[in-house]
Amino acid sequence: MEFCIINRYGKLIIIFKGLDFGWDGTLNGKLLFADDYWFVVKRQDGKEFKGHFSLLR
Known part of the structure; x- marks a missing residue:
């Protein structure tokens, strides 16, 4: 499995594999x-x- 996270402007933030x-x-x-x-x-x-999700601080 591969997970990609992207910001609202379409910039790739991170790619990680299922066991990472x-x-x-x-x-x-x-x-x-x-x-x-x-x-x-x-x-x-x-x-x-x-x-889609919201990152809360």
Whole structure:
């Protein structure tokens, strides 16, 4: 599985694999703003799931 997180402007924030730690709300070691973000989950069987969440600080 692969997870992609994207900001509201379409900039890719992070890509991580299913067994990786995940995302801690930072980019290049700096905290990102509380904002809306989008995600894409790509499964090994080829299915994709897209969604949206709000990062709260």
